[in-house]
Amino acid sequence: MQKPHRFVIDRVAGYADEAAAYLRRRRLTRKPSARVYAPGCRGASYPAETEAGERLFQAAAKLIDAARRDSQ
Amino acid sequence: MFADVTANQRSAPEGAPPSAAARAALERFTGLSRDIRGGAVLASGRVLAATGDASAWEAAARELIAAADAAAGESAAEAHVATESGEAFMLRADGLEMVAVADRFTLASLVLADMRATLRELRAAPAVREAA
Numbered sequence: 001m002q003k004p005h006r007f008v009i010d011r012v013a014g015y016a017d018e019a020a021a022y023l024r025r026r027r028l029t030r031k032p033s034a035r036v037y038a039p040g041c042r043g044a045s046y047p048a049e050t051e052a053g054e055r056l057f058q059a060a061a062k063l064i065d066a067a068r069r070d071s072q
Numbered sequence: 073m074f075a076d077v078t079a080n081q082r083s084a085p086e087g088a089p090p091s092a093a094a095r096a097a098l099e100r101f102t103g104l105s106r107d108i109r110g111g112a113v114l115a116s117g118r119v120l121a122a123t124g125d126a127s128a129w130e131a132a133a134r135e136l137i138a139a140a141d142a143a144a145g146e147s148a149a150e151a152h153v154a155t156e157s158g159e160a161f162m163l164r165a166d167g168l169e170m171v172a173v174a175d176r177f178t179l180a181s182l183v184l185a186d187m188r189a190t191l192r193e194l195r196a197a198p199a200v201r202e203a204a
Contacts, residue, residue, distance in 0.1 A: 034153040038144040052143035059136040060153035060160035066132045067110035067158070067173035070124030 094120035111172035
């Protein structure tokens with residue numbers, strides 16, 4: 001039979017793993033991203049460091065700015 | 073809140089849905105989710121309806137559409153750009169284009185599905201069928 005303190009340690013380690021995975025996922029989703037789909041569901045990601053990505057992020061910023069002006 | 077572009081004949085390409093129908097469709101779309109900050113419906117790059125200043129939305133939308141097309145190397149079907157200050161979407165369907173801005177961490181697939189439904193409804197509107 002498993003010793004009681006080992007059971008507690010396993011449970012705590014399990015929760016810590018879950019919390020770490022949550023933070024990892026959150027960090028990933030917080031990262032800015034640009035994705036474009038061509039007809040036929042062919043999609044590709046464009047990091048901000050690339051020329052296409054930079055152009056997409058600049059255009060998106062202007063669109064977001066237009067929405068911000070709506071609410072003012 | 074919604075820009076009236078009915079009087080702007082330059083903004084209505086031939087065969088495009090009437091501005092009033094586009095405005096109603098856009099109003100329905102923005103009412104679907106609290107996460108949506110604004111948007112615009114365009115035909116051939118000309119704004120039919122926008123949630124604010126039509127010319128500002130048209131310029132910004134055209135830029136995003138051009139950037140998406142350049143990235144795809146052809147006419148892009150859709151684009152999603154997530155930034156720290158919000159998320160921008162572009163969808164091209166049924167001969168129309170639509171752009172929208174949503175809060176950060178919005179479910180992109182849901183926003184795009186709503187945009188697709190909006191353009192489909194707009195194309196199926198009786199006034200549009202008569203005009204076609």
